Amino acid sequence: xxxxxxxxxxxxxxxxxxxxxxxxxxxxxxxxxxxxxxxxxxxxxxxxxxxxxxxxxxxxxxxxxxxxxxxxxxxxxxxxxxxxxxxxxxxxxxxxxxxxxxxxxxxxxxxxxxxxxxxxxxxxxxxxxxxxxxxxxxxxxxxxxxxxxxxxxxxxxxxxxxxxxxxxxxxxxxxxxxxxxxxxxxxxxxxxxxxxxxxxxxxxxxxxxxxxxxxxxxxxxxxxxxxxxxxxxxxxxxxxxxxxxxxxxxxxxxxxxxxxxxxxxxxxxxxxxxxxxxxxxxxxxxxxxxxxxxxxxxxxxxxxxxxxxxxxxxxxxxxxxxxxxxxxxxxxxxxxxxxxxxxxxxxxxxxxxxxxxxxxxxxxxxxxxxxxxxxxxxxxxxxxxxxxxxxxxxxxxxxxxxxxxxxxxxxxxxxxxxxxxxxxxxxxxxxxxxxxxxxxxxxxxxxxxxxxxxxxxxxxxxxxxxxxxxxxxxxxxxxxxxxxxxxxxxxxxxxxxxxxxxxxxxxxxxxxxxxxxxxxxxxxxxxxxxxxxxxxxxxxxxxxxxxxxxxxxxxxxxxxxxxxxxxxxxxxxxxxxxxxxxxxxxxxxxxxxxxxxxxxxxxxxxxxxxxxxxxxxxxxxxxxxxxxxxxxxxxxxxxxxxxxxxxxxxxxxxxxxxxxxxxxxxxxxxxxxxxxxxxxxxxxxxxxxxxxxxxxxxxxxxxxxxxxxxxxxxxxxxxxxxxxxxxxxxxxxxxxxxxxxxxxxxxxxxxxxxx
Numbered sequence: 001x002x003x004x005x006x007x008x009x010x011x012x013x014x015x016x017x018x019x020x021x022x023x024x025x026x027x028x029x030x031x032x033x034x035x036x037x038x039x040x041x042x043x044x045x046x047x048x049x050x051x052x053x054x055x056x057x058x059x060x061x062x063x064x065x066x067x068x069x070x071x072x073x074x075x076x077x078x079x080x081x082x083x084x085x086x087x088x089x090x091x092x093x094x095x096x097x098x099x100x101x102x103x104x105x106x107x108x109x110x111x112x113x114x115x116x117x118x119x120x121x122x123x124x125x126x127x128x129x130x131x132x133x134x135x136x137x138x139x140x141x142x143x144x145x146x147x148x149x150x151x152x153x154x155x156x157x158x159x160x161x162x163x164x165x166x167x168x169x170x171x172x173x174x175x176x177x178x179x180x181x182x183x184x185x186x187x188x189x190x191x192x193x194x195x196x197x198x199x200x201x202x203x204x205x206x207x208x209x210x211x212x213x214x215x216x217x218x219x220x221x222x223x224x225x226x227x228x229x230x231x232x233x234x235x236x237x238x239x240x241x242x243x244x245x246x247x248x249x250x251x252x253x254x255x256x257x258x259x260x261x262x263x264x265x266x267x268x269x270x271x272x273x274x275x276x277x278x279x280x281x282x283x284x285x286x287x288x289x290x291x292x293x294x295x296x297x298x299x300x301x302x303x304x305x306x307x308x309x310x311x312x313x314x315x316x317x318x319x320x321x322x323x324x325x326x327x328x329x330x331x332x333x334x335x336x337x338x339x340x341x342x343x344x345x346x347x348x349x350x351x352x353x354x355x356x357x358x359x360x361x362x363x364x365x366x367x368x369x370x371x372x373x374x375x376x377x378x379x380x381x382x383x384x385x386x387x388x389x390x391x392x393x394x395x396x397x398x399x400x401x402x403x404x405x406x407x408x409x410x411x412x413x414x415x416x417x418x419x420x421x422x423x424x425x426x427x428x429x430x431x432x433x434x435x436x437x438x439x440x441x442x443x444x445x446x447x448x449x450x451x452x453x454x455x456x457x458x459x460x461x462x463x464x465x466x467x468x469x470x471x472x473x474x475x476x477x478x479x480x481x482x483x484x485x486x487x488x489x490x491x492x493x494x495x496x497x498x499x500x501x502x503x504x505x506x507x508x509x510x511x512x513x514x515x516x517x518x519x520x521x522x523x524x525x526x527x528x529x530x531x532x533x534x535x536x537x538x539x540x541x542x543x544x545x546x547x548x549x550x551x552x553x554x555x556x557x558x559x560x561x562x563x564x565x566x567x568x569x570x571x572x573x574x575x576x577x578x579x580x581x582x583x584x585x586x587x588x589x590x591x592x593x594x595x596x597x598x599x600x601x602x603x604x605x606x607x608x609x610x611x612x613x614x615x616x617x618x619x620x621x622x623x624x625x626x627x628x629x630x631x632x633x634x635x636x637x638x639x640x641x642x643x644x645x646x647x648x649x650x651x652x653x654x655x656x657x658x659x660x661x662x663x664x665x666x667x668x669x670x671x672x673x674x675x676x677x678x679x680x681x682x683x684x685x686x687x688x689x690x691x692x693x694x695x696x697x698x699x700x701x702x703x704x705x706x707x708x709x710x711x712x713x714x715x716x717x718x719x720x721x722x723x724x725x726x727x728x729x730x731x732x733x734x735x736x737x738x739x740x741x742x743x744x745x746x747x748x749x750x751x752x753x754x755x
Contacts, residue, residue, distance in 0.1 A: 002552060004532070005447040006481070007031060016040055025464040028449055028478060032468070044467055046236040052187045052229070054203040057196070059175035063159045064203050066134065066174055071103045075133035079107040081290075082117055082139040082193070083281030085222030085274050088289040089215040090138035090161070090197040096212070096294060097201040106132065109286040112352055113375075116384065117410065117417065119147040128156055136161065139193025142178050143167040143410060161196045164410065165396065187229030190474070194219030195234055213238035214245040215293065221266045222274035224414075226474035235470050239264060248301045249292035253277075256305050263537060266470040279311040282352030283318075317728055318350045320684065322357035324620075324735055325349070326371060331742060336429075337365065340436035341398075343429040345372035345383055345422065355386030355415065362388040366444070368395045368436070374422050382407070383425060387416040393436065401435040402428050446532055446552055448481040454510040457482075459544045462535050477534045479551060482506070484528050492520045495683065497626060497673060500524075502550065504531065516550035521625040528556040565612075565628075565636040567748045576639045580613055583637065589627055590615030592643025592680025602677030606630040613637040617740035619681045624743070638751075640744045643680035646737040648730060654679055655689045659699065659710050668710045685732040692729055695722035 010030045015037045017026045034040040042049040054060060070077050077098060081091030091107050098105045110116065110123060118140050124147055127135065135151060135158045137144075142162035148171045151158050158173040163180065170176045177196060179188045191199065198216050202208055217238030225231050243264040245251060254261060257272040280289050284307070292304040326344050330337050336344065342365060349357075351373035362369040372385035389395035394413040403409065405428045409418035420428060452461065465478045488503040488511060500519040505511045514533055516522070532552045538545035570576045577598060580588065587609040590600030593616060600615055603623065612633035617640035618624040628636075645651040658678060662670045672690075676683045690701050690710065697717040701710045743751075 002444045002446050002554075004481075004530075004552075004554060005445055007448055007450055013037065020044075020467075022464045024450055024452075024461070025467055028465070028468060031449060032475070043232075046233050049233045051233055054199040056182070056186070056188055057177050057179060057199055057203075058181045059177050060200065060203050063161075063175035063177055063200065066157060066159060067098075067103075067136070067204060070134045071098070071101055074104055076104045076106060076131050077134045077136060078127050078130075078132040079105060080119060080127075080135050080137045080140065081107065081109045081286075083109050083112045083286035084139070085277045085281070085289075086193045086219040087139040088277060088281065088286055088293070089219035089222075090193040092290050092293040093194060093197045093201060093212050093215045094136060094138055094161075095290060097204060097209070101204065106130065107287070107290055109281075109290070111285065112281055114377075116408075116419065119144045119151075121147055121150065124151060128154055132156060134159065138197045139163065141173070142171065142176065142180075145169070145171045148173050161193070161200055163191055163193050163196055165412065190226040190228055190231045192219050192223040192225040192231070194223075195225070195231060198234065210237070210241060211246065214242040214247065214250060217242045217266075218269055218273065218277070221269040221470075221472065222278065224473045227470065227472045228474045232470070232475065235266065235472075239266065239470060242269075247293055248298050249295055249304065252298070252301045252305045253292070253308070256309060260539065263539070266472055267536070270472075275315070276305075276308045276312045279315040280308055282356075283311045283314055283350070315353055315356070318353045319356045319360075321728070321731055322346075322349050322353060322371065323360050326357060326361060328735065328738060339429055339433040341368040341370060341395075341429075341432050343370045343372070343425065343432060345374055345385070345425050347374040347381075349373040351375060351384040351386075354384075355388060355417070358386050358388040362390055366390060368393055368398070370395075370418075370432075372418075372420065372425060381422050383420040383422050385418045385420060387411065387418065389414045398432055398435045402431045405431065447479060448532060449478045451481045451483065453508075454482055454485075454504075454506045454512050455508065457512055457535065457546065457548065459546065462537065462546055465535055479532055479534060482531050482533070484556060485531050486528055487524045487526075490524055492626075494520070495672075497683075498622075512548060514548045514550045519550060521622060521629055523629065525553045525555055529553045530556060565633050567751065568635065568637045569748055570613075570637055570639045571744055573639070576615075576641075580615075580637075580639075583611055583613065585609075586611035586613050586635075586637065587631060587633075588613045588615050589631075590641075591618075591677045592616055592645055593641065602674070603627050603630075604673055604677060608632050611635045611637065613639065615639050616641050616643055616680055617743040619685070619736035620739050623682060638748075640740070642740055642744075645679045645681065646733050646740070648726070648733060651679065651681075651685075651729075651733060652689060652692070655686065656693065656698070659690070659693070660712075663699075663710060663712060670708050670710060672708050681736055682732070685729070685736065688725060688729040688732055692722055692725045695719075695725055 010027055012026045012030055019037055020026050029040045034043045079091050079094045081087040091109060095105050095107050108127060115123060133156060135156060137160045140162055141160035142164050148158045152172060159175045160171060160173045161177045163178060166180050179191045179196060182189050194216050198212055216234050220231060220235045227235060243261045253273060259268050259272055277289055280286055288304055292301060295301050325346060329344050342361060354371040354373050358369040358371045368387060368389040370385050370387040372383040374381055374383050387395045396411045396413055396416045399409050399416050399418060405424040407419040409416060411417055471477045485504040485506055488505045490500055490502045493499050493501060498518055498520050500516040502514045502516055502524055503511055504514055534549045534551060536547050538547035570579055573579060588598060588600050589606060589612060591602050606627055609631050610633060612631045645654055658675060662668055672683045672686050675686045693699050694701050695718045697715040699710050700713045701708060
């Protein structure tokens with residue numbers, strides 16, 4: 001259950017109200033602890049903030065002295081980074097600064113799949129053989145005691161710049177620059193790796209260099225750094241620099257993401273730019289990111305961005321597969337969800353995306369989640385896992401209690417990585433669960449920053465809220481509340497019909513549209529309710545258009561008893577049509593098959609009805625729930641016949657036939673959702689089928705005003721791409737078949753619990 005925390009009445013200082021000129025903004029500032037004019041001015045205006053000096057960082061003086069010495073002696077310096085965006089931008093920043101100072105520089109970012117984070121001995125030996133005399137780490141190294149000692153022993157000095165949590169002792173490096181060595185109250189304490197790199201550059205140059213702040217902004221947002229002190233200040237300064245970046249690679253990346261540079265925000269970094277760069281570190285070679293961010297060659301930048309786009313598309317598909325397979329594991333073995341943390345492992349998961357999938361599951365189930373990819377490593381199987389946590393639960397400390405079971409681990413309170421032998425996973429799951437009760441969050445709380453009327457929702461309100469930006473960790477989005485609303489109408493949208501537009505109306509008749517992301521399968525409130533929402537610019541519409549996003553709703557009326565549909569089990573009847581004919585008023589939902597004298601309706605033609613007969617087993621729980629949400633039946637009859645398209649050959653044959661028909665009669669225009677219903681599958685599976693046919697040279701496919709248009713072609717097949725897509729397609733078909741099998745065998749009591 002979620003507890004709504006409404007804003008208390010606050011005393012607003014007169015000088016603060018006069019300064020900001022808006023009562024709501026003044027209220028929001030005070031609620032966030034900026035209750036004096038001096039603090040509020042420094043929070044809102046970066047020119048009024050006094051940043052901390054770089055020399056406040058521990059070990060900065062010996063580091064600067066040694067780097068300058070290496071430049072003077074023309075010793076080869078290796079900048080050793082990390083493969084996430086924070087590591088990529090840190091590496092780029094230090095390489096750029098050192099090159100400008102005339103240093104001989106080499107950079108190295110480990111491979112995520114074969115090396116993982118940190119300094120590994122095989123790569124270290126290669127670096128030493130190159131003649132490197134000084135290693136400068138960024139976003140890594142603070143716990144690399146053994147290999148740093150090895151480097152020092154062979155005459156290679158190491159300077160560590162990092163921001164991760166400290167070990168029990170510092171590594172034996174020449175310098176260990178980590179803001180976690182400062183007090184928690186220090187304005188530099190929350191710097192990410194790129195922030196530490198920037199401060200080191202500031203000390204080296206004995207001046208600030210604003211041209212580096214586009215990199216700093218990228219790294220801060222991508223690493224979800226806490227936006228306090230200098231971290232917020234650097235992001236405030238960096239966003240305008242990013243909007244006007246001189247880096248060709250970033251210009252092409254922004255252009256490819258279809259972003260408007262005149263309104264580039266932290267949200268665009270978090271949802272559009274960072275995922276593309278992260279895909280390179282997750283699925284490819286992150287060293288190419290440094291090349292992208294430093295290249296003066298526009299053609300090369302375009303080639304690299306094209307690679308990023310392909311990897312990002314692949315990343316989305318892999319994440320979706322891991323989430324579905326992990327969810328299926330929990331369905332098949334529900335006891336795994338009873339632990340304090342969800343810990344799952346599988347051999348066919350890509351270790352580069354398990355962290356993203358774990359984030360989705362942690363949010364869905366409200367508990368820490370660790371997903372482990374089992375893969376071969378030097379003729380043995382190693383589990384490489386990523387953990388994501390929930391508010392109030394320090395997953396890094398919990399994992400630390402199980403260190404005796406792990407090969408290695410590291411991370412933050414909200415995220416961590418680990419390596420584990422497969423035979424230790426079950427013990428790890430139990431031990432971690434025992435370590436978590438004291439930090440497990442209890443009741444969820446929704447904090448409302450301000451209650452407003454619908455008539456107040458305007459450009460003025462948005463402008464007041466936006467003055468608190470940039471938002472993120474430590475400065476969350478403003479959550480507004482509106483009282484006594486009713487739903488007027490709603491409509492489902494999205495590539496997979498997963499989202500919902502809800503038109504709400506207040507007592508005065510004022511109406512507003514709210515976007516409910518991932519809300520298609522959820523039931524909208526009945527009767528009067530309070531709504532929590534956020535407000536932002538609508539980038540799709542442009543101009544001064546406003547977009548409101550649904551957060552939560554609570555009913556104002558006495559809770560009605562939710563009557564779940566009565567279930568009637570016809571799944572084992574040899575001739576279900578006999579019983580179906582006895583229900584002439586029932587709506588019959590069936591896809592992928594034809595039944596004589598039986599008016600089967602596909603999912604997109606379903607409408608509210610008292611009785612619903614589910615003739616064919618749906619391909620997934622999502623499709624099943626969306627169908628029920630449309631019909632809202634009081635009585636549900638289950639038959640669950642199997643469509644004949646759950647294996648590749650029949651599926652591709654039928655899909656190709658439908659596409660040929662569309663090319664002959666509709667100029668190749670097809671509705672992917674209707675194709676999905678015709679074959680009894682999810683829309684993503686149809687897209688995979690079309691992509692496979694395209695890779696085989698059978699046809700071309702393009703988007704035209706949101707519609708898929710296919711045309712016949714005689715192009716040469718791309719067999720490598722076709723093979724990759726074929727594996728994804730087979731997985732999607734197998735998942736649909738597995739869900740149908742579950743649908744046909746699950747006890748009614750368990751199925752009823754999911755409705």
